[in-house]
Amino acid sequence: MTAPEAPKPPLLAVDHLTMRFGGLVAVNDVSFRVAKGGITALIGPNGAGKTTVFNCITGFYRPTEGRIALSTGPDLSAPALDRLTGSSNRHIRDGAHDIYLLERMPGHEITANARVARTFQNIRLFTGMTCLENLLVAQHNALMRASGYTILGLFGSPGWRRAEDHAVERARGWLERIGLIDRADDPAGDLPYGDQRRLEIARAMLTDPLLLCLDEPAAGLNPRESAALSILLRSIRDRDGVSVLLIEHDMSVVMEISDHVIVLEYGVKISEGSPDWVREDPKVVAAYLGVEDDEIDVAARELEA
Amino acid sequence: MSGPGSDGRTAPQKEPFAVVPALKEALLTGLVTFGLAFPILAYRTEQDLSNRLVIEPRWALAFTAAGLAFALRLIWLFGQSRRSLGPPAAPRVLSPLAGKILSRAGLAILLSYPFLAVWITGPAGAIKWIDNFGIQILIYVMLGWGLNIVVGLAGLLDLGYVAFYAVGAYSTALLSTHYGLSFWLCLPLAGIFAALWGIILGFPVLRLRGDYLAIVTLAFGEIIRLVLINWVDLTNGYAGISSIPRPTFFGLPFNASETGFAATFGLEFTPLHRLFFLFYLILALALLTNWVTIRLRRLPIGRAWEALREDEIAARALGIDTVVTKLTAFAIGAMFGGFAGAFIAARQAFISPEMFVFMESAVILAIVVLGGMGSQLGVALAAVAMIGGTELLRELDWLKAVFGTDFDPTQYRMLLFGLAMVLIMIWKPRGLISDREPTIALGRTKSISGALVKEGHG
Numbered sequence: 001m002t003a004p005e006a007p008k009p010p011l012l013a014v015d016h017l018t019m020r021f022g023g024l025v026a027v028n029d030v031s032f033r034v035a036k037g038g039i040t041a042l043i044g045p046n047g048a049g050k051t052t053v054f055n056c057i058t059g060f061y062r063p064t065e066g067r068i069a070l071s072t073g074p075d076l077s078a079p080a081l082d083r084l085t086g087s088s089n090r091h092i093r094d095g096a097h098d099i100y101l102l103e104r105m106p107g108h109e110i111t112a113n114a115r116v117a118r119t120f121q122n123i124r125l126f127t128g129m130t131c132l133e134n135l136l137v138a139q140h141n142a143l144m145r146a147s148g149y150t151i152l153g154l155f156g157s158p159g160w161r162r163a164e165d166h167a168v169e170r171a172r173g174w175l176e177r178i179g180l181i182d183r184a185d186d187p188a189g190d191l192p193y194g195d196q197r198r199l200e201i202a203r204a205m206l207t208d209p210l211l212l213c214l215d216e217p218a219a220g221l222n223p224r225e226s227a228a229l230s231i232l233l234r235s236i237r238d239r240d241g242v243s244v245l246l247i248e249h250d251m252s253v254v255m256e257i258s259d260h261v262i263v264l265e266y267g268v269k270i271s272e273g274s275p276d277w278v279r280e281d282p283k284v285v286a287a288y289l290g291v292e293d294d295e296i297d298v299a300a301r302e303l304e305a
Numbered sequence: 306m307s308g309p310g311s312d313g314r315t316a317p318q319k320e321p322f323a324v325v326p327a328l329k330e331a332l333l334t335g336l337v338t339f340g341l342a343f344p345i346l347a348y349r350t351e352q353d354l355s356n357r358l359v360i361e362p363r364w365a366l367a368f369t370a371a372g373l374a375f376a377l378r379l380i381w382l383f384g385q386s387r388r389s390l391g392p393p394a395a396p397r398v399l400s401p402l403a404g405k406i407l408s409r410a411g412l413a414i415l416l417s418y419p420f421l422a423v424w425i426t427g428p429a430g431a432i433k434w435i436d437n438f439g440i441q442i443l444i445y446v447m448l449g450w451g452l453n454i455v456v457g458l459a460g461l462l463d464l465g466y467v468a469f470y471a472v473g474a475y476s477t478a479l480l481s482t483h484y485g486l487s488f489w490l491c492l493p494l495a496g497i498f499a500a501l502w503g504i505i506l507g508f509p510v511l512r513l514r515g516d517y518l519a520i521v522t523l524a525f526g527e528i529i530r531l532v533l534i535n536w537v538d539l540t541n542g543y544a545g546i547s548s549i550p551r552p553t554f555f556g557l558p559f560n561a562s563e564t565g566f567a568a569t570f571g572l573e574f575t576p577l578h579r580l581f582f583l584f585y586l587i588l589a590l591a592l593l594t595n596w597v598t599i600r601l602r603r604l605p606i607g608r609a610w611e612a613l614r615e616d617e618i619a620a621r622a623l624g625i626d627t628v629v630t631k632l633t634a635f636a637i638g639a640m641f642g643g644f645a646g647a648f649i650a651a652r653q654a655f656i657s658p659e660m661f662v663f664m665e666s667a668v669i670l671a672i673v674v675l676g677g678m679g680s681q682l683g684v685a686l687a688a689v690a691m692i693g694g695t696e697l698l699r700e701l702d703w704l705k706a707v708f709g710t711d712f713d714p715t716q717y718r719m720l721l722f723g724l725a726m727v728l729i730m731i732w733k734p735r736g737l738i739s740d741r742e743p744t745i746a747l748g749r750t751k752s753i754s755g756a757l758v759k760e761g762h763g
Contacts, residue, residue, distance in 0.1 A: 058622065060618075107621050107622070108621050108624050108626045109624075109626075110624075111621075111622060111623060111624030112624035112626075117622070117623075120618075120619070120622070124616050124618060124619035124622075125616075125619070126611070126612050126615035126616055126619065126620075127615060127758075127759065128741055128753055128757045128758030128759055129608075129611060129612070129615060129743070129753075130745075130746070130753070132743075132745060132747060133608060133611075133743060133744060133745060136605075136608055136745065137605075137608050137609065137612040137620070137623060137625070138623050139605075140605050140608070140609050140612075140623060140624065140625050141624050141625075143604075143605035144605045144606070147604050147605055147606075150601070150604055150605075150606045150633075153600075153604040153605070154597070154601070154604065172747065181747075184746075184747040184748070185743065185746045185747055185748050185749065185750065185751055186751070187754070189757040190757065203623070204622075204623075207623055207624055
């Protein structure tokens with residue numbers, strides 16, 4: 001029942017990514033592609049380097065070695081990318097499209113220009129601000145331009161008012177979509193855990209990303225909330241056309257929604273492919289679930305479930 | 306029970322205040338105090354004329370102390386019983402109309418304050434009330450509001466705010482004495498210079514956070530002061546700069562001359578005219594600070610400041626340039642400090658480095674923290690309490706009736722003041738108004754409990 005993988009053009013190409021912290025090699029020569037319009041899962045045991053890869057992609061770490069390229073065009077064309085890599089620039093315009101080298105960009109520009117958004121393993125909402133305010137902060141850069149970098153906004157120009165209304169409408173749309181419209185004016189810190197997770201995803205989506213990186217979005221959710229999350233992530237892929245890269249431990253979510261799975265262990269990529277392919281890969285079973293014989297059966301049964 | 310807290314929910318059963326046990330406990334407190342006071346206060350050894358030690362009984366003092374302890378304990382117990390039985394605090398929702406009426410009323414009182422002062426205390430007595438209370442408090446309200454942008458909204462702990470105040474004051478003093486620029490030209494220039502210094506300071510220090518940022522800003526404040534002291538050629542060192550031209554009323558000076566304000570308008574000359582003018586000037590400047598801050602909070606830049614205070618990493622992940630955002634907070638906060646500095650230079654007509662010591666930064670920061678970080682009303686109330694309070698404590702002459710005629714109440718002013726601050730921080734650790742008002746709402750605005758609002762880490 002292995003579904004043939006549709007050859008989708010890559011949005012993000014990670015090549016030979018290495019991240020060292022002193023003597024510790026957290027990520028060692030990892031290369032992979034994130035397909036446009038797909039859901040790619042990054043899995044692996046604890047300490048495999050998944051979050052480090054995330055932090056490199058989103059600019060929180062500067063990788064020791066390697067290239068992280070993102071293209072807004074239909075494909076990462078080799079000549080333009082090579083030209084960019086050879087230069088000292090961060091960005092090149094290839095025809096009608098842009099190619100960015102994320103490892104050269106500061107974190108906020110990766111979100112603002114290359115349009116990569118992320119969420120965090122331990123939720124990072126602005127707890128003292130309302131849900132609506134959280135979603136407006138996400139639209140900061142667009143609103144800054146609309147407010148004439150504050151000058152026009154200070155005097156309440158009509159253009160700014162229209163832009164603000166539009167931003168509020170977008171936020172309202174997302175609040176309705178994640179079922180939090182009734183709590184729009186409540187502080188984000190007052191929401192239950194599962195709602196906070198969804199609000200953080202909505203907030204990341206309102207930065208208008210091409211690639212949404214989710215760090216363990218199902219952590220701490222009950223089965224019902226996990227199922228709702230799967231539906232939300234699929235709708236983000238299908239309805240919004242946003243590619244998703246996620247780290248996840250909840251195998252039911254990974255197997256259900258991923259188009260492509262990448263497995264890391266000790267900072268090295270040990271397998272990748274469709275969920276079914278990865279699930280059967282003996283290396284993955286051994287690495288991800290531990291090699292002790294008595295444990296493997298239990299874990300394998302868990303996987304089947 | 307009625308009141309805003311009991312909408313629909315059942316208030317806990319209110320027991321009557323248990324008088325007898327409270328009296329017993331208060332009596333015990335009084336007795337213990339008397340026991341302690343008896344050996345310490347009741348007798349005092351004095352030398353008489355022939356240098357012999359004699360014992361002077363002071364029983365009244367001991368009884369006073371015991372009585373005071375009794376009364377305070379009783380009041381405390383009463384307060385405790387009220388608090389534990391009161392209804393659970395419901396989120397306070399001030400209707401927009403009530404808020405509007407309240408702020409209009411406050412504005413009306415402020416606008417009529419100098420006239421009220423003259424009406425109540427007469428022209429001679431009014432000088433103290435307008436100058437020492439009105440103008441002095443408003444200066445600190447404005448400084449508090451300026452620092453509130455940096456500390457309260459952006460969450461950057463700045464211990465050197467007085468540096469920008471000094472930059473504003475010295476640029477006004479130097480520009481007006483050397484180049485003869487009028488106050489009205491110096492005012493915006495002072496703001497621009499202070500904002501520039503805010504950016505110059507901001508660039509190197511904004512990568513620091515929390516305690517480190519506080520230490521570096523503290524050092525910056527000291528550096529500015531030391532430069533002012535030691536660059537004698539420019540600043541005249543400790544001697545300061547004197548005879549700074551006073552602000553004029555659109556070119557009309559406040560003096561008794563033919564072309565003065567009083568003569569032009571056919572009024573009898575009185576020094577009150579200038580005080581009135583200064584009062585309305587600082588009131589306008591403070592209200593401008595308030596208006597700009599309220600507007601900025603509702604703009605993307607203000608929300609970005611608050612987001613930065615709440616969680617800098619998350620703000621960065623949303624594409625907010627944290628360096629630029631912090632710099633704007635520093636620069637705008639500094640600009641208002643510069644305006645206040647320009648005002649103080651013109652008001653005093655004399656400035657010296659002694660006016661810009663660390664104590665000033667500490668007082669301004671205390672106003673912001675005491676008022677509740679981020680709350681405009683809280684900061685204003687705290688400025689009134691702190692500056693007005695210390696001024697009021699000058700008038701403690703009645704204490705002489707209690708402690709004898711050789712008791713000097715002014716010496717205890719700062720002690721009482723410190724005690725009051727400790728008590729307020731115990732009673733309201735997050736400041737007088739700790740709740741945060743959301744900047745926008747789909748439905749009804751509900752204030753956010755201070756417990757959820759972060760204080761920022763730098």
